[in-house]
Amino acid sequence: MSFDHLSLISPLHDALREEGYKSPTPIQMEAIPEVLKQKDLLACAQTGTGKTAAFSLPLLQLLDQHKSKRKGIRSLILTPTRELAIQIGESISAYGKYLSLKHTVIFGGVSQLHQTNALRQGVDILVATPGRLLDLIQQGFIKLHQIEIFVLDEADRMLDMGFIHDVKKIIAKLPQKKQTLLFSATMPPEIQKLAQNLLHQPSIVAVTPPSSTVEKISQYLYFTNKSDKVKLLDHLLDEEDIGQALVFSRTKHGADRVVRVLDKKGHKAKAIHGNKSQNARQNALKDFKDGKIKVLVATDIAARGIDIDELELVINFDLPEIPETYVHRIGRTGRAGLSGKAISFCDGEQHKLLKDIEKLIGLRIEVVHDHPYPFEAQKAEESPSREKRKQPTRNKRYR
DSSP states (O other), X not given: OOGGGGTOOHHHHHHHHHHTXXXXXXXXXXXXXXXXXXXXXXXXXXXXXXXXXXXXXXHHHHHHHSOOSSOSOOEEEEOSOHHHHHHHHHHHHHHTTTSOOOEEEEOXXXXXXXXXXXXXXXXXXXEEOHHHHHXXXXXXXXXXXXXXXXXXXXXXXXXXXXXXXXXXXXXXXXXXXXXXXXXXXXXXXXXXHHHHHHOSSOEEEESSOTTOOOTTEEXXXXXXXGGGHXXXXXXXXXXXXXXXXXXXXXXXXXXXXXXXXXXXXXXXXXXXXXXXXXXXXXXXXXXXXXXXXXXXXXXXXXXXXXXXXXXXXXXXXXXXXXXXXXXXXXXTSSGGGOOEEEEEEEOTTOHHHHHHHHHHHTSOOEEOOOSSSOOTTHHHHSOTTSOXXXXXXXXXXXX
């Protein structure tokens, strides 16, 4: 199927052609027609499935077709991180380039002056993170009483990051009559409850089962000692013919330490996490996208919203404590139908985390035994039911 079958207006088709988009993804095929019917939508879709276009394309069309003489914000897109907010803003700019709709993006961690100046000039679409949005509402810069379309993106991440109470405060300020679109990669009970209270007779779209991993991602597991993880990472970057790698660290300080060691070993690397300034994070992300650095080391909160086409490899330097986070992490690769690879390191303290992850995804991750930094107590602690296999020759180079 092509975008021609989705009843999109010609200015959107022209923009999509210029962006090189030919065929919609499954979430776009299912969600766009429902949104164009002006129905509420509950969508369960993993990261990397094209969900930003799934809500922004029909949103732009509806706002353009139902022009309002009233001045004020007509659509609010609420998202958990500044990186994701910026990404959504860039997508709206690209898709809506031939429309007369105005938008702006607001988030914390930077001066509000540029943001408030944009708001004074008038915007149709506001992309916002919860904290800065509530702050500017309290200061009187933003009023939400004219919202026609409300998008709650990455609802489960809002919950994980402790934003759910802020989200509920914002929802209370929205008009009762509006179209609401809720997108989430997983559907924990609290998000289901929120959806029941927020949505009115919604269309339900689920392009993949909740918490399932993308099928085209090859997953590998390395048992190693905690003290040897950086050595193993350096070994993989040296010996294996891998391109760029997005590496996940559990802590901010751990991310910085990994970068320091890799730099000494001659690998160009940068870190992004909550202690980094907005400019530093954006510069690191830009250098990674431009190929100036080989490794980007990120914490989970900072990495949500990273959208890099054709990223080949994700490495879990530390296994996440929440199993669903593993799904989010490896979803950074294998995006929009492309293949990808995910490597995870597991030390002696993380076996329970590994079991929880494998239970969630419903499979045993293939173990790579043939490497120079094996876990010392591996034979004693490894599950008897896990088959020991030598790494296949075809996997030596991660291609």
